[in-house]
Amino acid sequence: MRAMTPSLRSFRGRAALAVLALGAALLVPLHSAHAVRIKEIAAVQGVRNNQLVGYGLVVGLDGTGDQTTQTPFTTQSLNAMLQQMGVTVPPGTTMQLRNVAAVMVTAVLPPFAVPGQAIDVNVSSMGNAKSLRGGTLVATPLKGADGQIYALAQGNLVVGGAGASAGGSKVQINHLSAGRIPEGATVEREVATPLQQGEVLSLGLSAADFDTARQVAHTINRAKGEGTAQALDGRVVRVRMPAQGNTDARVAFLADIENLQVELARPAAKVVLNARTGSVVMNEAVTLGACAVAHGSLSVTINTTPMVSQPAPLSQGQTVVTQKSDITISQQGGALVQLPAGTKLADVVKALNLLGATPQDLLAILQAMKTAGALNAELEVI
Template sequence: MTTYHLMRKTLRSSLCALMLAMVAIPASADVRIKDIASFEGVRENHLIGYGLVVGLQGTGDKLNSSPFTRESIRGMLERLGVANLDSATLKTTNTAAVMVTAKLPPFARRGSPIDVTVSSLGDAGSLRGGTLLITPLTAADGEVYAVAQGAVAASGFLAQGNAQSVVEGVPTIARIANGAIVEREIEFSLFQLDSIRIALHTPDFTTADRVRQAIADELGSSQVEVLDSGTIEVWVGGKENAPQTIMAVENLMVAPDAVARVVIDEKSGTIVMGANVRIAQVAISQGGLTVRVRENYNVSQPGPVSLGGDTTVIADGSISIGGTTVIVPETEIDITEKDASFTILDGDVSLQELVNGLNAIGVGARQTIAILQAIKAAGALHADLEII
């Protein structure tokens, strides 16, 4: 029996054993509502600003190729009292223009510190060792909500010389822990709410109903209703009870449901599948053509030099006595074609059983991806196939 026929027999045996041992899919694990949903008004807000990082050791922006850095330096110095400065005379390489981003936490109060991220905007080589100058951070409404300043901490580094350079990580991105101070608060209060809306991270009617049922068991069925697949509304007894209602609801346990989905990353050959993925009855034939190319190099060495050998006068006037060493390439091409045969899978086969059977005969991730795509095209894969 050939190796291929033995592998095919192993595949059929493995699939049969797996189908006979098939058990019910286990239920999803219970999780807290706070881990699969968010509450209305309890959210972060993005902030952004433009600033300068100074004190770099010659790794800042080149002012000839970064005119915005030059103008920012000139404007900053003029505000600090250095007037009548010709920006064309600026030659510094210790300053870099950066974008500063941060997230304003929910219910952040005036004076609270927040972390910021500093990213190079020009052609600076590294932000390591620099200091961010005072930078206002604005939100989408154009208002300033925080001000950032402080020494930056870059995780990467840049070491370079005249002929070689070494870069580790990304030295043009840095962070400042507690680098910004909140100057304006978001005008929102939970005590203004008569009801609280819960937004599921992954909208699903089944999950929404399970959340409703869990809240109804805790607060009463008249206090909660499902608005759509991603929103559940909870009514509070009084405006002063909104925080207490959230605390009572967020730790309730539910079992989230999800649609059957197969996610494929073709770049890395990664396959991620959900527990509810099923495959209908289908016949699979997988074969291929393998081409192997081998390159061998042989050296043709001339005999020993003797006065009686061939004498050649080269163009530069030198004389070559004897033969010349020659490298002779040899190419071997071997083509192997594997006969394809069909394997029939009965209905209601899980994707895990199919993958285990393919693994038993050594089918790689790339071939498995091709098989899954073909099964989906044939209408036998009962799941969403998402390729990223």
Template sequence: MSRFLAWIVTLCLVVTTAHGSPVRIKDLAEFDGVRGNDLVGYGLVVGLDGTGDGFRNAPFTEEMLAGLLERLGVNVTDEALRSKNVAAVIVTATLPPFARSGSRISVGVSAIGDAKSLLGGTLVMTPLKAADGNIYAVAQGSILAGGASVSGDAARAVDGVPTTGTIPGGARVEREVEFDFSSIDNIRIALRNPDFTTAARVEDAINSDFGRQLAVTMDSGTVMVSFRNLGSVNPARVVGRIENLLIEPEDRAKVVIDHKSGTIVVGERVRISRVAVSQGSLTLRVSEAPMVSQPNPFAAGETVTVPRTAVELREEPGIGFAEVGGQTSLSDLVGGLNALGVRPRDMISILKSIHAAGALHADLVIE
């Protein structure tokens, strides 16, 4: 039993959110207008140790390098550039809400050509644009890449992803997003996980804290808060007070399965009806061992390959039928699966089958 317990601890991660645990509203929702804006740019990384783009496969890198040198006063017309220390990259960043001119933000850098690594590279001044086409920040600086690449004449080893990296504080904000927060009359609170019960609790918590009717539930994911009943107030201070209120969120029962890692995450509210489970496995092994038949030296004939195939069919002993009681709790469900004595990978198949039979009362999410 201890062996099966180790399996379940390793590959069956059980999330048990305690019932009644209070959570701040700021951790459950977003406030309308208080969000970041995505930025993107196309730039050039220089200073690589021979791991940059090959100009034959990435001609856009050569064109961009030539344009950069021309702007710096270097005439490269009709010159054949053969540098291996340059790479074309896409630069991404998020402009935080209420970011002011001169503040700095971090950026991500990703190679788009055939560069092998961005380690040790420096991003040249790159303008970052938003969806409206305007430039909101300019990025430049040394790249911190999170991988390593080693290559020889006949082999190459890569650890991580050396073709991506970051520049902490690598972009300076040049344009502000105009938004007068102090002039708004109301604000919408958008729940990250829409739920009518949670939205109603958010409404009740706000109205109870302020002692008047300020919040109204619009739908399962939106609560509208009006500032009109507060008179002359600073909306920023009201939002700061609201986002720290504590409520007890409701959530749907879920079972999340990750096939790649064999991970199973079971929520606290998952229930299972009375069901019987039997599990067994069938193994079919086919092996080829061809034999070469060669005639005697003075005999007439030719050398031929005679195929030999060995087929083995083996059925491992199953567990018979095991019964899991009706409307069990999370601990009972885990204990029941553990008592079946099956491998963690087989537990995934069992959970899918129980859900297909209608006995697993939860959303089954397969990734």
């Protein structure tokens, strides 16, 4: 056998080391899969959206507006608007306007919005208007919770629907009594934020958890120095900011903090039940103890058959139609099914699938398991 050259031995040695390194990397648990950025689980308290609302009129409709006899507030609003413009309507005048609709206008004022910035608005009919398609919103002030005007909305509506009616038939696609005006409002007032105020800021966690608050504080202290952050409780982490007045330093400081990686602990076991839709959602921490479940179903069937009673000839009687109802009750017995203990979500799902129950039945089964102490999770019904 021919001896290997030094270069070939070196190449094969490096290849073997690469394979071993790859295998070792695959065996190491990927902690980053459970790590999230601080911006995804926390936000600066006081830096948030603000809801705005206003009342206005939509004009220019093609006969699909409010019926003013049934919605008198539309006529009153129109009279008030005309008086502000110097037009006086004679008293007692009955206006039958089918091209005007009273609407409610809503918008969201984002944080750090400045005067002159454009924001989107939603417009919804308040009366009995059939459609807002083709309408124009007249200048409408939008107010915040404190009653101050923060934006002014006006523009043409975009309605994502269509409809037609003829000969007593009507076809409609989507919703016609609500629309949207992209960038339809202009910000007129700025909302103060605590970003440049005081020496400390508070980070509010999206979900209260003492371990998460502690991890956030430790992560910030490792990156920015000990004593920078302190967890006050399971929801709030207080952070010491750079010197007041140094805007660039504060913005850079928060940008660095938001992108820090935090290792999250295993969440609390929880099962969410939606009684209206029958949906069941559970997280990965749900475990199941060994138990036995018997499941059966009860069904009631009602069949109605029309019966005709025909009178004899020349008896001057009337034909009578009656209903005969047959009620049947059937019950399917359920065998006792033993469910093994499951320490993983996949085991819990496999065990519940053995029952063959519908989602509605599963709601009652999970509640019974919780009462019996076999379901190690918190039940939340929405």
